Amino acid sequence: MPTIRVSADGDAALETRDVRVHYGAAEAIKGITMEIPKKRVVALIGPSGCGKSTLLRCFNRMNDLVPIAKVTGEVLFQGENLYADHVDPVEVRRRIGMVFQKPNPFPKSIYDNVAFGPRLYGRPADLDDIVERSLKQAALWDEVKDRLGHSALGLSGGQQQRLCIARALAVTPEVLLMDEPASALDPIATAKIEELIQQLVEHYTIVIVTHNMQQAARVSHYTAYLYLGELIEYDVTDTIFTAPNERHTEDYVTGRFG
Amino acid sequence: MSGKRRSLEAPPELVARRRRGKVFQALCLAATLVGVVTLVVLLADVLVDGVKWLSPTFFTEFPSRLPARAGIKSALYGTVWLMGLVALISFPIGVAAAVWLEEYAGKGWLRTAIQTNISNLAGVPSIVYGILGLAIFVRWMFALTGGRSVISGALTISLLVLPILIIAGQEAIRAVPNSIREASYGLGATKWQTVRHHVLPNAMPGILTGTILALSRAIGETAPLIMIGALTFIAFVPEGPRDQFTVLSIQVYNWVSRPQDDFRGLAAAAIIVLLALLLSMNALAIWLRNRYRKEW
């Protein structure tokens, strides 16, 4: 099963080595080894329950929050194993940010939402600049610049999700993990998010979980197909969707099973 | 035309179901009315008896053997002192306990044991708390509390209402959506930062509601306070936590057991004051709750 050789495409931002995740006795991720190239979009696709969200959450140690989850193997971020004893998960999550499926802005003002992350680390003097920069990067600044003090909950679904992206960007992560970021949004909001992803990838490495194959085909450079916790195929997106190597992958992308 | 049934009219079994529904609805209304009517009758009775005794002197005079000169000054001050101290003691402890149980405790046997005990304590008769208070706060901690003092009373009552506060606090914390916590952790916040900036503020309305419940229960407690030695006939007000005291509920009890009819009127007046205090406390808590809600 071909694995992307990132030495041909720059450095790896993240690398997993035989990562396994157990929820109690059940094995949700069965030994996955893969590389995520820097400043590219990698899509994780597969039917429900294949483990793509679980794998994504290994990249920023969010699985730590689930008591019965046990992660073995290595996840290397710039050469350092995220699961080594000396590593603090809180610091990991600052460098590797996450955007969730259902937009979850805090019940605070728009400004306070974006400022929350930077404020965790002290009182930055240029907080206003940080907020503005992050909202601009998330393509939301023009729509909210006159009402930064208003409640975030007054925004539409698509705007809320972009706010969550701005919030994640405010702490200047290097990798952005997105768990089905557009699945709760209408088609126009979805298109805006997809366009945003294409802009953001110039500066950030992005890993996106999606159950929408056409979306994976539109936004990603590389696509990984997972099934029941295993990595079936991982290749350039064009190949996965025009001429996949594995029969399984072909059946999934052509909709023969799903 | 006569052979066709009109399609959207209610068929017979639907009519019967409707009628049964209406009967059920009427029964529910009747049950509600029983409670409401009883309450109204009681309130009316109290108002009729007591309102003529509500004069300025009623509030400024101490209790006396003569009804005309009797007042609730000591009881009122004592109640206010007691409620204030109970709030100050039980609120932080209750909230902290709720936070620990929900956010830090995990799911092991220890937590289950503690949780079960708290739930049971909520149902323990209040007189038992009185015995406990007597033994520990009045006698054993005499040096600290000064014996039969308002602080002993406050500590005893705090123990009584703590389970209510903790359980309500836990419910409120549990009701905070997990997505908020995940968002906070995802940004690199520690557990403490998440609790402080998101969980507690979001749970505060529910916690304050629990506090209302707790204090409403506390204001009417009589038996445990009698047990720990709140006096029934004092002519001074507490000046510090270690001073002796009495409360409105005890004063009412005291007056009601007097033979003269006038004292029953005084008791009714004292009940009115008690209810007024209760309503103001509730209003304060509701105002605080709304203030927290309005912020977002």
Place this chain on the structure above:
Amino acid sequence: MSPADSVKASRHFDQELQELRELLLRMATRSEEQVRDALAAVKRRDAQAAQHSIERDREIDALELDIEERAINLLARRQPMATDLRTLVSTLKISNDLERVGDHAVNIAQCAKRLAEAVPLPNLSELDRMADVSTEMLRDAIAAFIDRDPDLARDVCRRDDQVDRYNDSVFRVMLAEMSRNSNAIVAALQMMLVARNLERIADLATNLGEDVIYIVEAKTVKHHADEIVSDMETEGEYDQ
């Protein structure tokens, strides 16, 4: 969509793909018949049969329109991937090429009409063989499509050189005939035209073979199927 929905949808999609395939097959068979009938008309110099043949070209054009419309609809509605995508895109190309085969058959039939009044010619064995090879190529290409047989398709592509050689030699023979016998000029010219159209038909059969290889193996081939121009399976990584 739920798994049950997507299975139902894909069964319907499979049905639509199958219908499209059958239409394409019908078009291929018709085109092959047209070529055969036109060549027979040339041999017998039967103007009436030729005219009949020319009129039946309308059916092929109608089939192309129908196939094109269906294929485009499927692309829009089903967003096909992988093999389905390659099949649909190739279907459009194949139907286009088959329509042109039909047009070349019409050209041959028109030559037949003109030959009805012309003198007979002696040296037609090369042209006969050329007709055989070309029609065989077309038939085998269609068989390769039916059977999804890339090896047969490659074989068809390799025969293209043979047809080109026949084309050259027929040209020379007819030229010689024309210089010998000025009465034979009209007939000889028609034969040269027939040869030219046969050569084009052979090219189109080669195209059909290349399309079959693309559908089955995801490889784009040119020049007798020996040179692989691009291979979808091992496309390179992105440039920085």
